[in-house]
Amino acid sequence: MNHFAPPRLSRRAIAVWRRNFLVWRKIAIPSILGNLADPMIYMFGLGYGLGGLLPEALPAFGGGSYIAFLAAGTVCASTMNAASFETLYSAFARMDVQKTWEAIMNGPVALDDVVLGELFWAAAKATLSGVAILIVVALLGLVQSPLALWAIPAIFLTGLAFAAPGLIVTALAPSYDYFMYYFTLFITPMTLLSGVFFPLDQLPAGIQAISQLLPLTHSVALIRPLLFGQIPDAPLLHVAVLAAMALVCFWIALGLTRRRLLS
């Protein structure tokens, strides 16, 4: 059996999504607050602490304050982190520990539907995380125009782009311990090389080239101008990179999960 055959998807994926939503609804408020705390601490700590040392309205920060620059990056990084946590720890619990996926597949739901439902669930939860920060940022007066509303679909796309590789890692992971490597080798370096904390042109030219290959760079390039009231440069390129990341990684994740569970 070819595990990497094209996905055969159905509307039953919605039932999988709704299952996760129903669980989340029970703990919605603590979950949102918990997701907000960490990025907020970074944003205020670095934004005011470090930002206070810098002159206002630096051109390198798009002509605004450092905290406004950082806030936009935080929206992206936080979306990435939420999508990663959901598809690593939470999805792994459902797949391996609780055998929830196995139970679902006893009904007329294919593994393809399960993995698709998980992808969209993680993206939705990540969107909530990103949008929650966006709201806080807007309340602080750091958002310049209603163009920022376009950041919401971009946040969702970011969620998909990071949920899909998370599902690959989950499909391969023997245990939770394995996830640490993904964060230390992939997520953390990406956060520092994608223009979240400082402009990319501060990096050496060689590293800048690498940055252009990182999906988070494209998410930041899409979302930060929107929060500053500007139209992003080459938006279609950034959208295409994030969408391609989601599609290709979903396919690989599905193939690896089929190999893990269906043989």
Add this chain to the structure above:
Amino acid sequence: MAAPLEVRDLRKRYGDREVVAGISFALAKGECFGLLGPNGAGKTTTLRCCLGLVAPDGGSIAMVGEPVPARAREARERVGVVPQFDNLDPDFSAAENLLVFGRYFGLDDITIRARIPGLLEFAGLTSKTGANIRTLSGGMKRRLTLARALINDPDLLVLDEPTTGLDPQARHLIWERLQGLLADGKTILLTTHFMEEAERLCGRLAIMDNGRIIAEGTPQALIAEHIPVSPSPLRPANLEDVFLKLTGRELRD
């Protein structure tokens, strides 16, 4: 109407080992058919193939008239499954478990909610409707899993060791419920290690060993054929005598 399940020359290989080595059997509507065998005989792999969760290497399967694995998703719409290990959703109450599971079948919430009280009563869990799964005993969980398998009013029930790990009281209650389901015309495919369970429930059974069916028939016929004289003067011959004679006494795991 198509047979609830028809398996022909099913084969499944893992590496060098042929776990299922060409077995054939068919279930008639309304009967309980047992698959017996020591650990590693190939029972669970056979069930997983029948449900379309594992692609066989050879042979053909038709479940509720649908070819498997090609149309496994459609076939499972009319099948209920009780897996070997409990996989109830620990984040939900008993009633929510049934609601969420019904949605996997594409049933709307009104239809499912109408079925939940009857199913919880069937499982003897009416008082546990809102209780978290973590607070239920092993027997309660098994009964809830059985109720969950009935949420789509299936034609065929597939039960993988439904009473393993239960105390005698809980086991007898499950048997009583399964007999009730047979009386209602459901068809059951069952794997078990308990010979008493097989004798009570199964009209016909097959004994598997090393991936093959080595004997098949009614419990009475198998006993008469293989154990003409009871090994003990104190009791009549039973299915356990047949099982041990056919599969040997050495440990399998």
